[in-house]
Amino acid sequence: MKNVPKALQNLADQYEKTIPKIDSFKSNTKAIQNLIDQVSNLEREMNFVKQEMTSIKNDILSSQERNEQTIRTQEEIIMDMINKFNEELLQHKSSMKEDIQNLKTQQDVLKISYTINEKTFMDKVNSSISTIIKKQVEGKENEILMKIWISEFKDIISDFEKLKKLKPKEFSVRLNEISDTIDIFKQKIMS
Amino acid sequence: MLVSEINIKLTILGQWGVGKTSIVSTLVGKDFPAMYIPTIGSNIARKEYNLTNNHIRLNIWDIGGQRSFNPLNPVFFSNLDSALLLFDLNNPKETLQEIKDTYLKNLAKFSPECIIYLIGNKSDLVKPEDSEILLNNIRKYQIQGFPIIFVSAKTQDNITELFTLVVYDFLKKLENSGNETQFQGISKNFLTSAAKSEDQLDDLIININEIDPNTLHKKITPKITKKNIMLTKNEVIPLKEIKDLKKIREFNIDKNKIKENIFSAFKNNLVVISELISELKKSPINALIDNIDTSLNDLSNLNKDFELKLDSILELEKSDKNN
Missing domain, CATH: 1.10.287 (Helix Hairpins)
Known part of the structure; x- marks a missing residue:
């Protein structure tokens, strides 16, 4: 080894000294590579999650839309029913007005008849009572x-x-x- | 001019049938009752005398003498100013005994201050030959210290005079009490307005211990003969004591007449209450409490009397049904 130029020896020495560094570098590189792999994996997973979220969001949106559509449809149906009911009610009302009027007239007639009958009845009752009392009191x-x-x-x-x-x-x-x-x-x- | 009111409460007591109601009827101008109808409870009559400054009201409580109608109820003896104790000159023994045993005792207990008169009624039936026996019978009872007066409700003898004497004596007592100067001289004014003298009133009183039988008959006979009183058939029916109204059929008394009589007395007493309240309204404030108490007493008496009258009518109704 005496013949090896000093410079080379130095280089070799330097190399010898560098080897652990290189090893450390290699090890670091590997770790970095692992990290990069992990980041890649994470990115992939994140992308997947993003996609999933987008998909869910879309699902929600579409579901919301569907629900809104359903509600609107139901509303329309109900409004239709209400309108129909109102129309029918109006029709009934107008047809009932006459009936009510007729009923009122009948009620009035009944009232008058009741009053007359009541008076006749009360007169009869009073007369009977007073006859009985008179007999008792006589x-x-x-x-x-x-x-x-x-x-x-x-x-x-x-x-x-x-x-x-x-x-x-x-x-x-x-x-x-x-x-x-x-x-x-x-x-x-x-x- | 302020006219003061004087109320005299006089009661007429005595056994049934001695003529209490007849005397009152005669005094107040009603006809002498044609038949005997017993008084149930009390019947109040009024005789009024108007003087210049005074109005005298004699309230006469005629109390039914039938024992079954409770004439001895203390309510009939309280707050009396004067009392006439009636006996029958044709039945002096029994009727005087009743006076001595019951009425005098009750009066002494419930109205010790009242002026009492012993009145022999039916003087028209006293025969001259019976005068001595009559006087002896009266003397026997030794009811002394009270003026004795003979009257006849039927012939109206001494009736007006008797009540004049009652009022006069009361007014004299009022004067002598000296409480109210406004009453001084009122007894004299009253006599003047009644057109009577003190001697005439004194003459009514019979001195039972000194009077001669002949004088007695002379004293009562001339007046009787002046009257022309027709006897009705009903009057000869002998009187009987009614012990139970349910057995009224046994007596020769028209039941409806009794009912009418009771109702009439009821109405009469209602009028008395109405007047009593009217008088109370006029009471001066200082005499108000006393007057309320006196009125309350009279009202309570009358209430019991109303109840007695109603019960008697109901009894008569019952006896109707049972028969």
Whole structure:
């Protein structure tokens, strides 16, 4: 090795020193290559995802469109139905107006007839009641008046003690009321 | 001019059939009852006397004497100013005994201040030969301290005079009480307006212990003969005590007449209530509370009386149905 020029030796030495670097470089390159591969893979995957997303988006859009179309169609159907119903209602209304008018007239006739019948009925009931009462009361009018008076008079007496506590004005009013009640009975009993 | 009102509450008490209602009827100008119809409960009559400055109202409570109608109810004895205790001059024993045993005792208990008169009715039936027996019978009961007066509702003897005396005595008592100066001289004014003298009224009173039988008959006979009273057939029907209204058929009394009578008394008492309230309205404020109390007392009495009358009518109805 003594014959190897120094420069070459140096080169060889340098080479020797570089080898680990080269190895490291190689290893780094490999790692970079791996990374590049991974990035490529990721890019591919991302593209795939992008495509998927686009596809989904398109699906959504198309589905939304379809739904909107369905809704619009349904709306139209419903509006058609409503319009139809309104038309029919209007038709019915106009046809019913006459019926209602007829019914009203009939109702009025019934009302009048009911009132007349009710009056006749009530007259009959009243007359029957008064006949029954008359029969029951016949000859006992005086006793009944006496009974009513006694009951009324008891109330007057029970009120009488309270008169002492009244102010003159109230006293006078209450006494007038008592006097009026007595006068009413007096008239009835005297007649 | 201010006219003051004077109310006198007089009650007429005595056994059934002594002529209480007849006396009142005669006084207030009604005909002498043609037949005996018992008074059920009370029947109030009024006799009014108008003086220049005073209006006197004699409220006469005629109380039914039949025991079954409860004449001894304390309500008939309270707040009385005067009382006439009637006995029958033809049946003095029984009717005086009733006065002594019951009416006098009740009056002493419930109205000790009231002026009492002992009145012998049916003087028209006293025969001259019976005078001595009659006087002895009356003396026997020794009901002393009360003026004794003989009257006849049928011939109207001494009736007006008797009530004049009642009012006069009350007015004298009012004067002597000295509470109200406005009443001074009122008794004299009353006598003048009644065209009577004190002597004439004194003459009514019989001194039972001193009077001679002959004088007695002379005292009552001349007046009776002045009247021409027709006796009706009904009057000779002997009176009987009714112990139960259900058995009214046993008595010779027209039931419908009794009912009419009760209802008429009911109406009459209703009018009295109406007047009582009207008088209360006129009460001066200072006398208001007292007047309310007195009125309340009278109203309560009348209420019980109304109930008694109604019950009696219902009893009569029942007896109708049962027969």
